[in-house]
Amino acid sequence: MMINKWKSDGRDAVSKWITSKNYKKFKPITQVYGVCFNKKREVLIIKDDGKTEWKLPGGTPEKGEKPEETLKREVFEEATVVLGNCKMIGCQETEIEGKTVYQLRYVAVIEKIKKHTIDPATNTWVERKFINAKDFEKYVKWGNIGKEMFKVACREFKGLK
Numbered sequence: 001m002m003i004n005k006w007k008s009d010g011r012d013a014v015s016k017w018i019t020s021k022n023y024k025k026f027k028p029i030t031q032v033y034g035v036c037f038n039k040k041r042e043v044l045i046i047k048d049d050g051k052t053e054w055k056l057p058g059g060t061p062e063k064g065e066k067p068e069e070t071l072k073r074e075v076f077e078e079a080t081v082v083l084g085n086c087k088m089i090g091c092q093e094t095e096i097e098g099k100t101v102y103q104l105r106y107v108a109v110i111e112k113i114k115k116h117t118i119d120p121a122t123n124t125w126v127e128r129k130f131i132n133a134k135d136f137e138k139y140v141k142w143g144n145i146g147k148e149m150f151k152v153a154c155r156e157f158k159g160l161k
Contacts, residue, residue, distance in 0.1 A: 004143040011096050015103075017145045019090040019152060023067050026091050026102035032070040033058030034106040035153035036083060042130040044110060045139050046078050049124040054139040057081075057128075059121075067104050075108070077119050079128040084111035085160050089152045092145055107153040109160055 002017040023029065033056045036044040045054045059074035061067065072083045086108040094101050119126050131139055136150050 002144045002148045004145045006143070008094075008096050013094055013096045015092045015094040015145055017090060017148050018093055021088050023088055023091070023104055026093075026104065028101055029061055029067060029104055030101040031058060031103035032061060032067045032074065032106065033103065034071045034075060034083070034086065034108045035089075035150060035157070036075060036081065036108045036110050037133075037157050038110040038113065038130055040130075041133055041157075043133050043136055044075070044079055044081060045129050045131055047127040047129070049126065053141070054129070056140060068106070071106050071108065077121050078126045080114045080116045081110055081128070082112040082114065084109040087156055087160055089156050090149065092149075105149050105153070107156045107160060109157075 004015045006013050035056060038044070044057060046057045047054050057075045057078045058071055061070040067088065068086050071086055075081050075083055086106050088104060089107050090105050092103040092105065094103060116128060118124060133154060137147065140146055
C-alpha cells in the first residue's frame with residue numbers, strides 16, 4: 001500500500017492510494033484531478049499564478065456535480081482544454097486531524113486544446129504545459145502515491161482512447 005505523510009497548512013496529514021473505478025463508496029469527495037493526455041501522449045500539467053509547483057489540473061466538486069463533470073469543468077477553466085473520454089483510476093484517502101476525505105484521480109483524453117484564457121473561477125492566469133510522460137516526476141512531486149497513480153494512469157490510458 002502506498003502511503004505519504006505530509007503537512008497541510010501546518011497540520012499533519014496521512015494519505016494512502018486506493019485503486020478503484022467506482023467513486024460511489026468514497027465520501028466526502030473534496031477533489032477531482034486528472035492525468036490528461038493529448039494525441040502525442042504528452043501530459044497536461046498546470047501551475048497557478050505566483051506558485052512554483054506544477055500539478056495536475058482539477059479541483060473541487062460543485063453541489064450536485066458528478067466527479068467526471070467536475071474534472072471536465074475544472075480542466076477547461078484552468079487550462080482551456082476540452083476533455084473527451086475519462087476514467088476513474090483511484091483515489092487518495094487523506095486523513096487530517098481525524099477527518100478523512102477522498103481525492104479522486106482520473107485518466108482522460110484531451111479532445112481539443114483552445115486558445116488559453118484566464119481561469120474564470122479565480123480570475124487568475126494558470127500556466128499550462130504539455131510534457132513528455134517520462135518527465136512527469138520531474139515536474140509533479142507527489143511522492144510514492146503520485147508515482148503509483150501515474151503508473152496506473154499510463155496503463156489505463158492505453159485502453160481509453
